[in-house]
Amino acid sequence: MDNPAGKHWGYELSKLSGVRSGVMYPLLSRMLSAGWLVDGWEEETATGGKRPPRRYYKITDEGRLQLGAALQAASHDARFQGLNWRFV
Amino acid sequence: MSELMDTIVLWPSLLAVLLIFGIAPGTVLRLLVLLYPRDDARRRELIAELYTIPRLERPLWVCEQLETALFEGLSNRIRSRRTRRAESAENRAISKREALKQRQESQVTVGALLIRHGLTVRDGRPGRHRPPTRSYRLSRSSRLGQLLDEVVIEKGHARGTVHEKAS
Numbered sequence: 001m002d003n004p005a006g007k008h009w010g011y012e013l014s015k016l017s018g019v020r021s022g023v024m025y026p027l028l029s030r031m032l033s034a035g036w037l038v039d040g041w042e043e044e045t046a047t048g049g050k051r052p053p054r055r056y057y058k059i060t061d062e063g064r065l066q067l068g069a070a071l072q073a074a075s076h077d078a079r080f081q082g083l084n085w086r087f088v
Numbered sequence: 089m090s091e092l093m094d095t096i097v098l099w100p101s102l103l104a105v106l107l108i109f110g111i112a113p114g115t116v117l118r119l120l121v122l123l124y125p126r127d128d129a130r131r132r133e134l135i136a137e138l139y140t141i142p143r144l145e146r147p148l149w150v151c152e153q154l155e156t157a158l159f160e161g162l163s164n165r166i167r168s169r170r171t172r173r174a175e176s177a178e179n180r181a182i183s184k185r186e187a188l189k190q191r192q193e194s195q196v197t198v199g200a201l202l203i204r205h206g207l208t209v210r211d212g213r214p215g216r217h218r219p220p221t222r223s224y225r226l227s228r229s230s231r232l233g234q235l236l237d238e239v240v241i242e243k244g245h246a247r248g249t250v251h252e253k254a255s
Binding site: 009010011020021022025026029039041042050051052053054055 | 129130132133134135136137139140141149152153155156159160
């Protein structure tokens with residue numbers, strides 16, 4: 001990922017990570033409620049009025065620590081070998 | 089003949105393609121997001137995301153959202169409904185308690201009550217000045233009866249002071 005600290009959309013994250021969107025959205029909700037992410041809405045001007053504004057997610061400092069630790073642990077786990085680690 | 093067959097085969101196929109890759113994903117998604125609670129941001133989010141997805145991927149992506157909406161949306165809706173019910177029950181209990189407290193604490197002067205009902209006080213008892221007609225008298229007496237049902241006149245208390253009955 002080029003800019004992990006930037007704004008990212010659910011579909012984009014699901015594409016980058018290889019996690020199905022049906023799993024990704026509930027995951028994002030849980031991370032939001034845990035305070036690992038913050039969310040917001042795209043500016044109306046950015047869409048050019050052609051589509052509705054998207055909801056973006058940004059990682060927090062707490063989230064960076066927690067997710068870094070979780071990913072570190074998961075990278076050695078055989079169950080997660082199928083994931084796209086370039087995402088990290 | 090073959091041209092005719094081609095036309096028959098072509099039109100339904102074209103319609104199906106238009107339906108599956110054109111109208112259906114948006115329509116189905118809009119129906120699916122209704123499973124989420126009304127104030128859930130996911131409703132707007134999924135609809136907005138749909139338009140950034142390539143057209144060929146949209147039908148499959150919408151099918152995936154069925155899973156999300158069923159498991160996440162429905163559970164959120166049930167949870168929010170339970171919360172709303174609990175909150176409204178709590179609010180009802182609080183307002184009932186407050187109303188009872190206010191009723192118990194409130195002191196109303198007979199003078200104020202009787203003036204409001206168009207009556208006067210005579211010797212510590214509510215009375216009235218000569219009613220002009222029989223119908224006036226009847227209406228006043230029924231209102232007085234109502235008033236006396238509502239209030240208890242404390243004997244020996246300063247004239248004109250009553251307490252509402254604590255029910």
